[in-house]
Amino acid sequence: MDQPSATNATQTFDPVEFETEPARYRHFRVTYDGPIATVTMDVDPSACIRPGYELKLNSYDLGVDIELADIVRRMRFEHPEVRVVVITSGNDRVFCAGANINMLGSSSHAWKVNFCKFTNETRCEIEDATAHSGQVYVAACNGTTAGGGYELALACKEIYLQDDGNSAVSLPEVPLLGVLPGTGGLTRLSDKRKVRRDLADVFCTTAEGVRGKKAVKWRLVDAVFPRSKFAEKVRARAEALAKEAAEGLPGGTRKPVILPPLAPEVTATSRTYRHVTLTWDDDARTATLTIAGPSEDDVALVERGGEALLEAGADLWALRAFRELDDALLHLRLNHMEVGLVLVRATGDPARTIRHDAALAACRDHWFGREVILHMARVLRRYDNTSRSFFALGDAGTAFAGCLFELALGADRFYLLDDPDQPVHVGLSALSFGALPMHHGMTRLSAHFYGEPESLEALADDTSLKTPEEADEAGLVTVLLDDIDWEDDTRVAIEERVSLSPDALTGMEQNLRFPGPETMDSKIYARLSAWQNWIFIRPNATGPQGALSLYGRPERPRFDWQRV
């Protein structure tokens, strides 16, 4: 067989675009029946995002997951009436066979890591929708549910498996491929479904998996139903869940908010959206990400309350700007691998952003207001998880305040200009104290002050505008520079940063960004992904005789038996 090598050289292909829409789906069908939506996975084997492999048996690649992410996102905005989302398969025998192995085996390390990170983020979004949006995901596994297929099921609140003497759930990565079930599989097995660790050990080393009653007994699935009654039983469960999920929901007219394409203006060195601009300099290996704060009209609109937000729909600044930010981050991750440092700038009027946030926070009892804030939180988590250095540059004309101050707090450093002639104000807002949590459950502010609880205490509910000096005094600034030093000091800092090892920086940043306790989500990125990414570069997986390299080849793997 021709060994695909497509994804080793990303740059020779068109950039990956993360935006899609239902009319363009190749791999999913979504049907709506009142409060129950059914997402049917039926992967088109020939529609791969890169050439060189076939998406057989409902296996997926990045292109498939981009569609899934789109479905999950649109479900919340465009189908607010939906309470239960049933994920099932259109394939006769297979629910989902997981990530395509030939794709993984032939991909560069960077592609694998980015692919896994994106799929992990989508799984976390599924759980976020279940937990916060009253959209409960249910996996209806009507066939073999293997590897990433079971991990997708694990992201759902409940898992139902067809009992036909054949369909099993499995995590065959270790015995078959010499890698981990890295899309949250191990973590959700232990922390979410609380499968006993010794049984989990047996399960994760048995390639064919577990089926039938044993799968229920081991808590791998919630129930098994015979094939002839499967659809009916799942339906009954979905209806019951829909009733439960409908309780205690926020109010407001449940009118769909359609998400139109962002359609940025693209040049060889920039992507320009309505509120966000991303430019890059490949030679300097830096990019600049600029986000413009809300206008006076935007604030006035939000101040009119939830129904007015709904009228504005996808044009709402808070939704549009953060969608753009999300797209820019994803573009940067996949299509500009060598850009190591992102200079972040927020513009606008800081006082206005703080007022905007206060008004938006007041709309949290409206379903759409809540969704907008939840979406902002997810995008900011994507920002935290992006393996680039971020320097927030608070120079003249910037406005790091409220939700945009999160970009400064989330950055690895915040440089702020202290120039009496060009005063740059910063400030916290109603959204700074819990509405936009990080993956490990803390606010960026409390993570920032993990070792200084008194500084955190001093800022409690403080949404006042601060001068650079006040901000520095409060501990919100990394380096305060006057006008004379700004140019040179930031230049040196930038040049120094881009000269350091990208691997070491990624590891260092990801350790320093998340002080304090872990959650299941953060363990998936910090523990599972970190181990997976190590295993991915080990010869036992990806060397010439590694299990992942040789999967699908006639030769069998040979391991270096040394435990490291």
Add this chain to the structure above:
Amino acid sequence: MTQVSSVDLNSKIPNNVGLSDDPKLRRALEKWLPEYLEWWGDMGPSDFYDKPVFLRTAVSVTRDGWAHYDYVKMPEYRWGIFLAPPKGELTVKCGDEAGRPAWTEVPGEHRNALRRIIVTQADTEPASVEQQRLLGHTAPSLYDLRNLFQVNVEEGRHLWAMVYLLHKHFGRDGRDEAEELLRRRSGDPDKPRILGAFNQPCDHWLSFFAFTMFTDRDGKYQLAALAESGFAPLALSTQFMLTEEAHHLFVGETGLDRIIRRSAELQALDPNGDVRAQGGIDFDLIQRTINYWFSYSLDLFGGEISNNASDFFASGLKGRYREDKYEDHKALSGTYRLPVVEGGRLVEKDVPLRHAMNEVLRDAYVADCERALRKWNKTLEQMGSPTRLTLPSRRFHRHQGIYAGHFFDPEGNLISEETFEKNRRRWLLTPEDNDYLLSIMKPVYEPGKFANWIAPPKRGIEGKPIDFEYVKMHD
């Protein structure tokens, strides 16, 4: 250790594997025995259990011992466990470890793969009994009735052979799998048998003969490939099963030959050459039957390009048909060329030989089927019939592998779904075909007499005359 001991016929479970010296295993199998009998009672040809049938029973594994003929009532048939005696030093026959001594115990790293291979093979045995359970009511003769029951009891014994391996070598998982084998049911939407062809209805004798001709022949090639296994107990079990399987294939091949012969007679007899007008089975219908069962049977070999096939070969678990005829048992460097569908047309593609092992086995099978077709056409020629039957392309009407999801005509040309559907009734069995066949299939239980739609065999069984009372319908 795999020890082939002398045959113990007096124990509850006749065997030559020294069961009496292994009380734990014996207890486990004796626990399975009543469950098996219950299954046999529910799903076997139970309406004929009080009839003495002239059956062949294996009483030893020597040349004359494995075929002992006598009247037996089916529930009293002695299902036993027999391994063929090993010929010389057993070795791993193929793959990376070819030439090393064979495994007598399951190697840990291959445990799951071996269990899967054995369960998949085992599942076909009870499945075919289930598919055929009502055919006794429409048997065209006592000779055929007896052959049906012979096939049935031997499929049961083959199940025993595989269950022995599961119990002996796979611990608790093996015992669980052995129980599951009795729980799945052919054609049951909730608990179907594992492989597609074993869930297809087989409700008349034309299908029965086609099944034993084409589907059991897949079994022969699977068993032959497993007889090359580096896992000695599996190799020795399947070698012995092959001796019995040959009879099933004989039943199928000669059964179809006798139908073809009779249809040719009726064709000549009828002024318009209309076989159906004479109450026979017309050649178009026979051709549709061949197309139907041949294509479903091809699916049983698995994907044309298969990681599993490569792994099984590489690890020495499953060889090629007559592996010893090959010189290179590693097959690491060769390629295999086959047509694949790419961009809406067929193009030739080279795949690593190991990945094509299913296709290599399928080649041997197709060649064997072609031989049978030549034989039947020879019969037609001898009978002066102008008709000739053909074997459809291996791409036609497939549900597994690289051709599934595409549409081909019986010659193997890529066609549209619309064209396929338009011709489906011309190419494949229809419900009306079944209605017609059931309408002409009335039982014939008188010794020496045969239904109108089938010719008598050339000779009887074990030297007995054709009019011998092969099944005693009346005491």
